[in-house]
Amino acid sequence: MQQNDGMGDAFSEEMLEHYRLGDDPVRFPNTDWKGILLRDYSAQQRYNLNVSGAGQRVNYFVNAGYLNQGGMFNTEEDLSYDPSFKLDRYNFRSNVDIQLTKSLKAMLNLGGYLEKQNMPAGIYNDLDFLSDVSPALHILAQLTVDQNATVPGPLTPEGEVVTWQGGFYPPFGSLNRSGYVQQTRNNIMATFGLEQDLNWFVKGLSAKAWMSFDSKTTNNMMASREYLKLVQIIEPTADGSYTVHFQNMGDSKTTPLSLSGARYFTTLSNFQGYLNYSNSVGKHNFTGLLMYQQQKNIIDAQLPYNLRGISNRITYGYDSRYFAEFNMGYNGSEQFKKGHRFGFFPAFSVAWMISNESFLDDVSFLNNLKVRASYGRVGNDRIGSRRFLYLDDVQVGSGGYSSSLGLGQRVTTRLLKNEALQWEVANKVNVGVDLKVFNAIDVTVDVYHERRDNILRNRGTIPVLNGLPTSVLPPVNIGVVENKGYEIELNYRKAINSDLSILGKLNLNYATNRQVFADEPLLDESFAYQYRQTGFRIGQNFGYLVDRYFTDEEDIANSPKQNISGHEPRPGDFKYVD
Structure with missing residues (x-):
């Protein structure tokens, strides 16, 4: 790549030969970063104890477990703290079913876990850390033609961390010298339910009610510190040899551990009540479901998220040949003002x-x-990171104004309210065919179309002359998007004998979308595209089409003038379609 940019080789043949021979380990080191940073294996221990039983009225199951997981990275053991990766987890589960009467059953399910994880403060998880395993990757990205590719080992002879120019997070230092994090997580889940058989009232009728509670808490304790980072400097001498010394990168220094902490919690409570019906009359089969649901979700110190609604499902089948189903949801959300909170969402199929x-x-x-x-018609009330957009967002700030009455505080409108805010809705249509032949070949074909209306987005055609900054104008339900496509799935399964089967699967999918309305200004006719969103796919890219590479200066001179961002083309650059 550097040759294509006219910069010459990053490594000369002489430099590569020194790396191969290992005859100058100071200037051309061959550091085993894998051996230094990674262990050969990581140990895991897991223990479980199960107890279950059944009687005439009571069935129960109890499980307790313990997990210990070590890390895959090497860490120092002679520090005043433990920076290693490790995880301890205790979990339990208890399910009890009690037949209270011949027609009434109660269920109590309890579960949870307690988890404690330790890790270096400079690393959040093993996978993120992998990008920094080899400092050589960073140095190669920063090399110029005249630099020596020197990647020294992790420590100086005095035991200080070695890095490279611009290497603020050397892997060895991030592992061992940055401090440590202890994260404790716990989860408690409880569900209580009652199920009543109502056959004595209507054949095939039953009722069920569930109440559940799910609480999660995370506590983070971080003991972090800065540490000295040194860069190896090699300077040639008059006799052709060189001297080596280490230089502080910036003003880095080793500091004492600094403690900090944070706590996060979520609590989800949910109630569901059902009426179920299932019955057959001759060749006619009927099922029905009516459900009421109420949910509250508390996240940290935020106001609770509330959801309430009813839904039903009715199915009919005749002689295992003709089928019909009707579903309905009537759901309410706190995201909207009274009068817009509830939405009706029906669906049917044949x-x-x-x-x-x-x-x-x-x-x-x-x-x-x-x-x-x-x-089917579905609704979405999670329409942005902000909540309660039907209310003005007003902030009382510091500073203010002076008057004869004294100094007053400043009141700022951050976002105007939108009282007409409502559910984002999607109308979906699907037509499909299922086919199986020769007890071996399954074919499924689906063709679908979806239109999403009332998509929340910011207006794009309000002029700035309205007197308000666009940042305070509320988003409105104006976006429209269409999605369509098809899916074809082919499966083949053939048993040759009891020990051998042939399996095969083929999928073909096509999906596209189009923004029907995006409320964007119409550009004048001098533009190749007068709209940049309306009529195009979501995330449509606009740009130059690449024809080929420029081969030489003569090729550039004989081509239409191409000046991208003020840069003249060079051999090896893209040549774009005129």
């Missing part, structure tokens, strides 16, 4: 099992053939 028709009884190779179609 299907025909053609392979169960009598006129296909003699078609022996046909195992299954079903055609189906569905329509």
Whole structure:
């Protein structure tokens, strides 16, 4: 790449030969970073104890477990603290079912875990750290033609951390000299339910109620510090040899451990009540479900997230040939003002099992053939990071104004309210075919179309002359997007004998979208595209099309003038389509 940019080689043949021979380990070191930083293996221990039993009225299951996991990185052992990676986890689970009467059953499920994790303060998890395992990667990215590629070992002879120019986070220092983090997490889950058989009232009718509680807490304690970082400096001497010394990178220094901490918690409580119905009359099969749900989610010190709604499902089947289903949801959200909080979301589907028709009884190779179609309307109330957009966002700030009455505080409007805010909705249509032949080949085809309306977005056609900065104008439900596509899945499964089977799978998917309305200003006719969003896919890229590379100066001179961002092209640069 440097040759393409006219900069010459990053490494000369002489330098590469020194690396190969290892005859000058100071200027051309061959440091085993893998051996220094990584262990050959990481140990894990896991223990579980299960107890279960069943009686005439009570069934129970109890489980307790312990997990210990070591880390994959080497850390120093003679420090005043422990920077190693390790995890200890204790978990439990208890499920109890009690038959209170012949028709009433109670269920109590308890579960949770306690987890303690230790790690270096400079590293948040092993995977993030992998990007810094080899300092050589950083040096190679920064080399100029005249630099020596010197990547010394992790420590000086005096035991201080060695880094490179610009290397603020050397891996060895991040592991061993940055301090440590102790993270404690716990989770408690509890569910209590009652199930009542109502066959005595209506055949096939039952009722169920669940109440659940889920609490998670995370406590972080960090003891962090800065540490001295030294850069190896090699200076040639008059006799052709060199001297080596170490120089402080910036003003780094070793500091005492500094303690800090943070606590996070979430609490989710949920109640669900059901009425279930299932019955058959001759060739007619009926099922029904009516559900009420109420949910509260508390995240740290924020106001609770609340959701409430009812839903139902009704299904009908005739003779295992004709099927229909209707679903409905009527849900309320705190995100909207009264009058807009509840949304109605229906859905229905039909299907025909053609392979169960009598006129296909003699078609022996046909195992299954079903055609189906569905329509549904769904809603979304999670429409941005901000909440309660139907209220003005006003802030009382420091400073203010002077008047005859004295000094007053400044009141700033950060965002105007949008009282017309409502659910974002999507109308979905799907048509599909399921086919199975020769007891081996399964084919599924789906064609779908979706239109999303009321997408929350900022207005793009309000002029700045309105007197308000655009940052305080509220987002509105104006966006419209269409999605469409198809999916084809082909599966083959054939058993040769009891020990050998042939399996195969093929998928073909196509999906595209188009922004129907984005409220953007119409550009004048001098632009190749007068809209940059409306009519295009979400995230549509605009730019130059690459034709090929410029081969030489003559090729550049004989091509249309190309001046991208003020830079003249050079051999090896892209040549764009005129």
